[in-house]
Amino acid sequence: MSAATGAMPWWYWNRFVLQRLREGVERELLGLDLPEETPLLEFGCGNKPYADMATRYGYCYEGADFKDNKHADIVIDEAGRVDCKDGTYPVVLSIQVLEHVPDPGAYLREVRRLLSDGGRLVLSTHGMWEYHPCPTDYWRWTLDGLEKLLIDNGFKVESKQGIVGLMAASVQLFQDSVRRRLPRGFRQVFVFLCQGIMSLLDRMQGTNSKNRNSMIYLLVASVER
Numbered sequence: 001m002s003a004a005t006g007a008m009p010w011w012y013w014n015r016f017v018l019q020r021l022r023e024g025v026e027r028e029l030l031g032l033d034l035p036e037e038t039p040l041l042e043f044g045c046g047n048k049p050y051a052d053m054a055t056r057y058g059y060c061y062e063g064a065d066f067k068d069n070k071h072a073d074i075v076i077d078e079a080g081r082v083d084c085k086d087g088t089y090p091v092v093l094s095i096q097v098l099e100h101v102p103d104p105g106a107y108l109r110e111v112r113r114l115l116s117d118g119g120r121l122v123l124s125t126h127g128m129w130e131y132h133p134c135p136t137d138y139w140r141w142t143l144d145g146l147e148k149l150l151i152d153n154g155f156k157v158e159s160k161q162g163i164v165g166l167m168a169a170s171v172q173l174f175q176d177s178v179r180r181r182l183p184r185g186f187r188q189v190f191v192f193l194c195q196g197i198m199s200l201l202d203r204m205q206g207t208n209s210k211n212r213n214s215m216i217y218l219l220v221a222s223v224e225r
């Protein structure tokens with residue numbers, strides 16, 4: 001899943017999830033409470049949907065991605081590494097990348113190498129979502145599984161949360177399984193209704209329940225050497 005930049009139209013097919021994710025990332029970036037001009041690397045930046053937000057909050061933003069991504073400031077090589085010194089960044093942002101990475105452990109160890117002592121990784125990836133290759137789509141997680149993966153690769157988990165619980169998730173998956181079969185004229189209205197129902201249902205779902213089953217998990221993890 002890739003975050004759209006700018007205002008999303010009312011019929012946008014994953015509007016609710018993207019809004020919730022964006023609010024979560026915003027909360028975490030603000031919560032780090034770091035000095036102005038703190039370097040931040042988005043590792044797997046796509047079209048940089050979080051660049052404006054990070055810059056607005058005083059971070060010095062750079063995006064890394066593969067060489068065919070014209071938005072990338074820093075190129076990730078085929079082995080998943082970047083040509084940057086150890087400990088360059090106090091903050092690394094990884095939003096909706098991990099499910100596309102063939103070896104998540106190797107990816108996290110490269111992030112760990114790039115982080116300075118005490119540096120923080122803000123990470124999100126999918127619990128439940130339809131197949132969406134970019135360029136491939138390998139994994140889905142539980143919060144327990146993600147936490148274990150982070151600990152096994154040298155991180156300490158500082159905070160964790162599920163974004164969009166099971167009730168709303170079931171509507172998103174229902175919407176995505178049928179929307180392309182609908183007549184074009186009805187599709188936008190159908191998506192609009194589904195996204196509205198998701199918003200209502202998600203308000204009824206508690207935090208504990210979202211941590212057990214969620215469309216997206218968002219974690220902050222630190223490194224200490």
Ligand SMILES: C[S@@+](CC[C@H](N)C(=O)[O-])C[C@H]1O[C@@H](n2cnc3c(N)ncnc32)[C@H](O)[C@@H]1O
Nearest residue numbers: 001002003044045046080095096097100101134
């Ligand atoms: C779904 S997009 C998300 C982009 C952006 N972070 C966002 O939230 O919109 C996934 C991104 O991960 C990148 N990616 C895929 N495999 C990767 C890997 N092994 N290492 C780093 N980035 C990777 C892709 O090139 C793509 O830009």
